[in-house]
Amino acid sequence: MxxxxxxxxxxxxxxxxxxxxxxxxxxxxxxxxxxxxxxxEYDAPTGCMVINPAGVDSTLAWSATRENAxxxxxxxxxxxxxxxxxxxxNVELEPPTFGTVDLWALTIAQKVTAELTGNASPNExxxxxxxxxxxxxLLRTYTGRGKQSAPPRGGLSPDGARRVxxxxxEGFARKIxxxxxxSVAGVSPNHFIVAFAKTFGMPPHRYLVNLRLDFAxxxxxxxxxxxxxxxxxxxxxxxxHLAATMKKYRGRTPAGYASARK
Numbered sequence: 001m002x003x004x005x006x007x008x009x010x011x012x013x014x015x016x017x018x019x020x021x022x023x024x025x026x027x028x029x030x031x032x033x034x035x036x037x038x039x040x041e042y043d044a045p046t047g048c049m050v051i052n053p054a055g056v057d058s059t060l061a062w063s064a065t066r067e068n069a070x071x072x073x074x075x076x077x078x079x080x081x082x083x084x085x086x087x088x089x090n091v092e093l094e095p096p097t098f099g100t101v102d103l104w105a106l107t108i109a110q111k112v113t114a115e116l117t118g119n120a121s122p123n124e125x126x127x128x129x130x131x132x133x134x135x136x137x138l139l140r141t142y143t144g145r146g147k148q149s150a151p152p153r154g155g156l157s158p159d160g161a162r163r164v165x166x167x168x169x170e171g172f173a174r175k176i177x178x179x180x181x182x183s184v185a186g187v188s189p190n191h192f193i194v195a196f197a198k199t200f201g202m203p204p205h206r207y208l209v210n211l212r213l214d215f216a217x218x219x220x221x222x223x224x225x226x227x228x229x230x231x232x233x234x235x236x237x238x239x240x241h242l243a244a245t246m247k248k249y250r251g252r253t254p255a256g257y258a259s260a261r262k
Contacts, residue, residue, distance in 0.1 A: 010061035022109035047106035084188030120244035126205035155199030173235035
């Protein structure tokens, strides 16, 4: 995932992963090619998306400052999603024509950009959830496949919910991805995101944040570790990340919480 504002220039690119570039502010007279020497000039409004499949080279030149987000998904990850969506892992992306606007992709790109550019460190599980949803959108919209898996009607099964709860309780301090939680629950990654929220009343990333904050507050009350040490063992990137997250979700800072407990 990349958010960028770039001055006029040009680039040549050979994608190692499936990449989608979404225009966040309109730009005129882009000159681009994809998988051939044929160059096309077009205007790109906000929400315009270009898909660059893995292994396909491309060129791009622009004469004005451009703002965009790029979301990349590995071929292995997209194949895994396709296995759940279509019962077939071998799928081929069909890039839209230059200038195509995709408002759903724009919505996801804006959420990704907001998370990447916010004051606090990005929430990795939240970003992974957004990429999973985006990958499913690519499969359903740009592969020519009509079949879609049925959306989940309810939450996780009691056994699935128990396994996920135990898994998160034991490993909340480390980096956790949607795919591994879905595997623990025994459902597809896309279904997991919806079913988890129905079961626990909040999305996975918020549940994980609560576990980390609960643990941090216990350590703060104990008073044996510094705030920086607590941030590390509770799964936050640093002390400022802990402080910003606690202020956002609990309405207090670590220092304020520790003082109130004395």
